[in-house]
Amino acid sequence: MKKIISTIILLFFFSIFFFSCDSNRIFEENKEIPEGSWDRSNKISFETSIDDTNQIYNVYINIRNASQYAYSNLYIFLTTKFPDGTFAKDTLNCGLQNETGHWAGKGLGDLWESKILFKPMVKFRQKGKYVFEYEQGMRLEKLANITDVGLRIEKAE
Numbered sequence: 001m002k003k004i005i006s007t008i009i010l011l012f013f014f015s016i017f018f019f020s021c022d023s024n025r026i027f028e029e030n031k032e033i034p035e036g037s038w039d040r041s042n043k044i045s046f047e048t049s050i051d052d053t054n055q056i057y058n059v060y061i062n063i064r065n066a067s068q069y070a071y072s073n074l075y076i077f078l079t080t081k082f083p084d085g086t087f088a089k090d091t092l093n094c095g096l097q098n099e100t101g102h103w104a105g106k107g108l109g110d111l112w113e114s115k116i117l118f119k120p121m122v123k124f125r126q127k128g129k130y131v132f133e134y135e136q137g138m139r140l141e142k143l144a145n146i147t148d149v150g151l152r153i154e155k156a157e
Contacts, residue, residue: 024157026050030062030150038136038143045133046151050124055155059119061134062150063094065103067110069145072097075137076149078118083128091137092118111147121156 027048034042063074076092094116098104105114124130132151136143 022154024154026057026153026155028062028150028152028154030064030148032148033146036066036145036147038146038149040136040141040143043133043135044149045131047129047131048151048153049127049129050153051127053124053127056121056123057119058117058154058156059122060152060154061092061094061116061118062148062152063096063105063114063116063146064148064150065096065105065112065114066145066147067103067107067112069096069112071138072101074143074146077135077137079133079135081131081133083126083130090118092116115152 027046029046031044031046033044061076061078065074073096074094076094078090078092079087080090081087094114096104096112096114103112103114105112107113134149136146
């Protein structure tokens with residue numbers, strides 16, 4: 001009986017692993033915010049290399065917040081550094097709640113995870129290393145209940 005249960009559990013985890021593979025994902029990384037309080041001086045960066053300048057990509061911002069987060073959105077100042085040393089700055093208004101006041105992302109217990117499309121159908125014009133740097137822009141020195149932020153780049157379908 002123990003062997004059957006062990007086999008079922010093993011098959012369950014194998015199937016989760018197998019079906020969770022994401023062939024379109026080029027890059028994804030999430031970073032934890034210390035103590036769930038994002039200090040304005042804490043700039044969070046993600047570094048990746050892009051080799052295919054013919055491919056079309058979608059770029060997403062990942063945000064994980066506690067349900068006690070006091071706002072319906074999150075402003076992020078995003079600086080993108082290109083391989084040739086130039087950079088671009090964007091101000092993002094990331095909506096975390098829908099128009100009825102419910103969290104828009106996927107929730108599990110007290111945490112909510114949002115995947116927000118930042119750049120749809122984009123081509124990276126230069127091969128090489130890209131750095132994406134986030135800074136919270138909510139006019140508070142410490143922004144409570146943002147637990148993680150991340151970046152995802154995937155092939156557009």
